[in-house]
Amino acid sequence: MDEELDPQMDLADQVHLLLHEFPGGCSEYELIRQLKARHSSHIPQLEIKDRLVLFRTHFLLFNALYRLRQQLLEEGRSRLLISPTCIRLLAMDTAGSAVDEHDALAGYYLDMDNLRNTTEQDVQRMLMSFWSRMQGGDEKQAAIELFELDRHGEHLTLSIIKQRYRQLVSIHHPDRGGSTTRLQSINKAMEILDRYYK
Incomplete structure (x- = not known):
């Protein structure tokens, strides 16, 4: 123990x-x-x-x-x-x-x-800001940043993205103490990146 x-x-x-x-x-x-x-x-x-x-x-x-x-x-x-x-x-x-x-x-x-000074409403606004960036044409960049892959630049491949996705899901899954909202964001980001990198 x-x-x-x-x-x-x-x-x-x-x-x-x-x-x-x-x-x-x-x-x-x-x-x-x-x-x-x-x-x-x-x-x-x-x-x-x-x-x-x-x-x-x-x-x-x-x-x-x-x-x-x-x-x-x-x-x-x-x-x-x-x-x-x-x-x-x-x-x-x-x-x-x-x-x-x-x-x-x-x-x-x-x-x-x-x-x-951060309230529950502020946390909600931060999440909404992420989602509005996803919807506003900046979705690819927002998804890359969510996955913390923005330093990979041109070398980013679907294989790297999928590996990162699996890591994030294992960390943020609600069964392991993670947040359902965060997991939904990760899944949405994966959908977007899958479209761009297929």
């Missing part, structure tokens, strides 16, 4: 401890599952089927991840790869200090006002 986490530890320190158990990295879903299983008092211990609980859990985890990344870089110990599908500690190589660690999302997640 997994040991409970020290409740006196900051969430960033708890995450750091857990990441050492996953040298190959792990998904956001797995990290949240581990935090809940080990009774972290820093994240909601509620079902994450509710949109607002899901958003708050996600936000708190990513706030901790970006704080941890800053701390590790300042100490020169290691680097931290952050994405919903792969969160991983990386060795600090000789060029580590030259690596651009800028991430546009860092500012968002490090500002706790974004957590405090």
Whole structure:
């Protein structure tokens, strides 16, 4: 049985401890599952089927991840790869200090006002914004971004898309604690990309 986490530890320190158990990295879903299983008092211990609980859990985890990344870089110990599908500690190589660690999302997640001031209606608006982009001619790009494949550029193939689709479905399926709304978005994005890349 997994040991409970020290409740006196900051969430960033708890995450750091857990990441050492996953040298190959792990998904956001797995990290949240581990935090809940080990009774972290820093994240909601509620079902994450509710949109607002899901958003708050996600936000708190990513706030901790970006704080941890800053701390590790300042100490020169290691680097931290952050994405919903792969969160991983990386060795600090000789060029580590030259690596651009800028991430546009860092500012968002490090500002706790974004957590405090986001309502259920705001979360709904974010989802609606995604769907309106899907309907408004930007559907291909919105689907690629949802799959986090926008860096593949011209090398993107249907095989890569399908592999990514299977990963996302396994992470976000409601039977595994995911969101039905998120799964519907993933399925819709797959339909769109299937049309473009067939």
